[in-house]
Amino acid sequence: MGRRTRKMAHWLTGIAAGLFLTQILYSQGIYGAETENMVCLDISEGSIYITDTGYRIGEGGEETSFDGIYKISGNTREDYEIHVLEGEHVVIMDHMSIDQRTLEDGCPLTVAGDSVLNLYLQGDNSLFAGAGNSAIELGEDARLDIEGFGQGIFTLMAYPANMGGELEGTSAINIPEDAAVTYPSSPETGDVVNMYTGNNRLSPEKVTAYKAEPYLQIRYSISHHCTRFSPEADCTRAQYCLECGREVAPKTAHVLGTQATCTEAARCANCGCIMGEPLGHKGVWxxxxxxxxxxxxxxxxxxxxxxxxxxxxxxxxx
Ligand SMILES: [Zn+2]
Ligand SMILES: [Zn+2]
Ligand SMILES: [Zn+2]
Structure with missing residues (x-):
């Protein structure tokens, strides 16, 4: 190896070490590379359909490409529902309610097929089914993992009704044989999780034993400190806690990029949005x-x- 080649090799080792270090920093999330985006949706604007590649609002709505965590808030008494159609997702329910008790049909939350839903709860949330439905319907091989952050009450109510000769909507969560649900647990001292079913039984184990319970309430108080965040706030998005969904930093103001001209408005240097109006030509006719x-x-x-x-x-x- 000539002197020059050795030097080069040394230099390359340096780069490799640098890359390796960068890799570690990335994987620890120091550069925020690991962090996920969050989209905030409102159930009062229509049914939400979540797919492998994004989401759409309303059954015929156009899909918005998205890969990240969904935060859903708002209240509705319409036939608006949440459908997890495929893939594995995190949905944060933030003080949200769907009340379909006055409807002839309607299931507030469906986790279809073999989809996996990690449901994070923030504050009080409730899902009340329409006639003949469960509050949550799981597909054959679906998984639902419910976790609470902070304090709150999650209330589920099925609506038992005779549908074509059979009583349906008898359990708060309809869990097929091969599907699975995990409920919030209280791992830390001082954390409390209480589950009440139709007969006000206090034991979480019994919730699954008494499958045909139309009513389920989970009251939890689980200590939470926000440690995982979405990307830093800029002029297009606020920053959120990826677990409880709380906004930790608001959107920033737009930054003046290109100046306004006679015919073009000024634009933001960061997102390119239009700021104000074009100045208009000046002179004497x-x-x-x-x-x-x-x-x-x-x-x-x-x-x-x-x-x-x-x-x-x-x-x-x-
Ligand atoms: Zn948090
Ligand atoms: Zn901007
Ligand atoms: Zn001009």
């Missing part, structure tokens, strides 16, 4: 020609700012 015996005037102006020559035709009386 001069008469070029009078037509129809002075009834119509043709005028021109050279803009004193951009030097463009402009023409217009005006009625003389204006």
């Amino acid at each position: 001069k008469l070029e020609k009078e037509l129809y015996g002075g009834l119509v005037r043709q005028e021109s102006m050279v803009c004193t700012v951009c030097h463009e020559t402009l023409y217009r035709t005006v009625n003389a009386e204006e």
